[in-house]
Amino acid sequence: MLSYNNVKKILFLFNPETAHHIAECGLKFVGKCKIARNYYEKKNYIDEVCLHQELFGVKFDNPVGLAAGFDKNATMIKSMKALGFGFTEIGTMTPMPQDGNPKPRMFRYPEYKTVQNAMGFNNLGSHKVLKNLKKVLPYSFPIGVNIGKNKITPEEFALSDYKSLIKKFEEFADYLVINISSPNTPNLRDLQNEKFINELFTMAQTLTSKPILLKIAPDMEVNQAIELCKAAVNSGAAGIIATNTTIDYSLVPNCKDFGGLSGEVLKEKSRELFRAIAKELFGKTILISVGGISDAKEAYIRIKAGASLVQAYSGMIFEGPSMVRKINEGLVELLAEDGYSTISEAIGADIKNELL
Numbered sequence: 001m002l003s004y005n006n007v008k009k010i011l012f013l014f015n016p017e018t019a020h021h022i023a024e025c026g027l028k029f030v031g032k033c034k035i036a037r038n039y040y041e042k043k044n045y046i047d048e049v050c051l052h053q054e055l056f057g058v059k060f061d062n063p064v065g066l067a068a069g070f071d072k073n074a075t076m077i078k079s080m081k082a083l084g085f086g087f088t089e090i091g092t093m094t095p096m097p098q099d100g101n102p103k104p105r106m107f108r109y110p111e112y113k114t115v116q117n118a119m120g121f122n123n124l125g126s127h128k129v130l131k132n133l134k135k136v137l138p139y140s141f142p143i144g145v146n147i148g149k150n151k152i153t154p155e156e157f158a159l160s161d162y163k164s165l166i167k168k169f170e171e172f173a174d175y176l177v178i179n180i181s182s183p184n185t186p187n188l189r190d191l192q193n194e195k196f197i198n199e200l201f202t203m204a205q206t207l208t209s210k211p212i213l214l215k216i217a218p219d220m221e222v223n224q225a226i227e228l229c230k231a232a233v234n235s236g237a238a239g240i241i242a243t244n245t246t247i248d249y250s251l252v253p254n255c256k257d258f259g260g261l262s263g264e265v266l267k268e269k270s271r272e273l274f275r276a277i278a279k280e281l282f283g284k285t286i287l288i289s290v291g292g293i294s295d296a297k298e299a300y301i302r303i304k305a306g307a308s309l310v311q312a313y314s315g316m317i318f319e320g321p322s323m324v325r326k327i328n329e330g331l332v333e334l335l336a337e338d339g340y341s342t343i344s345e346a347i348g349a350d351i352k353n354e355l356l
Contacts, residue, residue, distance in 0.1 A: 004320030016106040016115065024076060031078030040082035044321070046328035050335055051086075051343050055286055055308055056211040056238065058142045058174045062086035062328045063343060064299065067290045067311035068146035068177065068215075072123045074132040081141055084324030089311065090133070091146030092179045095164050097125030098150055101184060105259065109252050113294070113318045114266075116252070117245065118259030120184045121148050126168050133172050145173035146215070151185050158191055162200060163207065170208035178204075178237075181217035181244040183260045189217055194231040201235035211238030211286075218243035218269050218291060222276045229277050239286035241311070242277055243270045246291075263314035267292025271301065278306030282348045294319050296330020303331075306348040 011019040030036045051062040065087040066080055072091060080088040100122025107116040123129065133143075147169065149161035166176060178200060180191040197214070204212050214232040216225055229240045245260025252265055270291025278287055286309075289302035294315025302310050316323050331343070340346045 004322070008318075008320065012108065012110070015104060016108050017103065020070075020106070027076045027079040027083075030082050031076060037078065037082050040079075040321075044084035044325040045081050046084060046325060046332070048328070048332050050332060050341060051328060053308065053344060056142075056175050060086050060142055060309065063303065063307075063309045063331070064324050064327050065089060065142075065144070065288075065309055065311045067313040068092055068144075068179070069117070069119070070313050072129075074129050074136075077133075077136045077139075077143065083316075083321050084328060085141075086328075087142035087144065087174075087309070089144035089146050089177065090129070091123070091177070092121050092148040092182065093123040093126055093129045093146070093165070094121050094148055094150040095126050095153075095161050096150050097128070098123055107256060107259075108317070109255065109263075109265075110318065112252055112263070112265050113315070114252055114261055114263035115314045115317060116255055116259045116261050118184050118256070120151065121182065126165055130168060130172065133169075137172075139174070142174040143172075144175045144177055144213075145169045146177040146179050148179040148182065148185065149188070155187055155190060158196070159199060159203060163203060166204055166207045166212070170210045173210060175211040175213060175238065176208075177213045177215050177241060179215050179244070181215050183217070183245060183247045192217065192220065192228060194228060197228060197231045198235045201232055201237050205236045213237060213239040213241050213286070213288070215241040215244055218246045218266065218273050219248060220273075222273065225273060226277055226280050229281060233281060233285045237285065239288060240277060240281065241288040241290060242274045243291045246270075262291070263318070264292055264294070267298065271298075271305070274302060274307065275305045278348070279351060282306040282351050293327075294323060296327045296334060299327050300331060300334045300346070303343065303346055304349045306351055308347055 047061045053060045068089045074090040101120035105118040147165040149158045245262045274289045288309045289307035290311035
């Protein structure tokens with residue numbers, strides 16, 4: 001079989017968005033072909049008791065999930081276990097179909113193991129995505145649904161977009177995620193303020209009992225991020241996902257001056273903001289860490305800092321389809337080395353130790 005390094009050389013001959021579509025075709029095939037799906041699940045899916053958790057009333061076999069942005073339209077869900085993911089997050093989708101921003105809108109920086117995207121919530125719209133989601137019922141692992149407002153929806157009417165999406169997807173999601181932190185929809189990050197957050201989560205509580213999480217950007221000042229997350233939790237948010245992509249273009253020389261950077265260069269920025277948030281909110285809500293996670297060492301750092309779950313996406317572009325399996329295998333080893341019998345004992349260990 002071809003090694004991923006050889007496959008990567010071929011994929012990298014194409015522009016990133018075309019390469020993504022090629023990968024999507026391959027994963028759709030795996031999802032539809034039971035023989036292929038079973039083979040890769042057996043190879044990549046780690047189901048060790050020490051990694052099991054129950055969160056939101058749902059069992060997670062392992063803590064590594066696919067971050068939103070890869071499977072925008074819920075077309076690859078059946079193949080995600082074959083890649084080793086313990087859960088997946090679809091979207092971001094909007095109420096109405098949306099083409100996204102002008103192309104080219106995705107760029108690779110292989111020497112930095114980094115991707116820059118300015119996609120702009122391109123998706124088929126909530127009606128079509130929901131039809132795709134229903135096709136995979138009943139789910140074989142947890143599925144999160146990431147939602148955002150349409151580009152043409154004025155800021156003052158943003159609540160109505162989120163309301164319609166919550167009502168449409170709450171029955172079919174294990175958890176929902178409010179995305180107001182993408183840098184690729186004009187003025188979307190302006191909604192990262194306490195007034196809107198309070199209104200949004202107060203409204204959400206009247207619509208569903210399903211857990212709804214807030215995903216935040218890495219570019220806010222630390223105290224502002226902490227206060228925003230506190231406001232969300234106080235208003236009913238079931239958890240925080242930190243972080244989305246960054247607009248700190250100083251991290252990659254000569255990169256584009258639009259869109260968000262993800263991957264290796266985001267690692268330190270995301271990790272430090274997550275740590276600051278976790279120090280304030282660990283034990284009070286569920287915390288999920290994402291941003292620059294591509295190996296077991298980094299995943300374990302985030303877990304010990306307070307993350308119940310971690311997510312990955314860009315790292316897979318550079319590390320390949322074995323990445324998630326290697327992360328989970330490494331986590332099993334790291335837990336054993338530290339004398340933990342379950343991942344729950346390791347979650348927030350650094351914070352607990354500071355309190356001793």
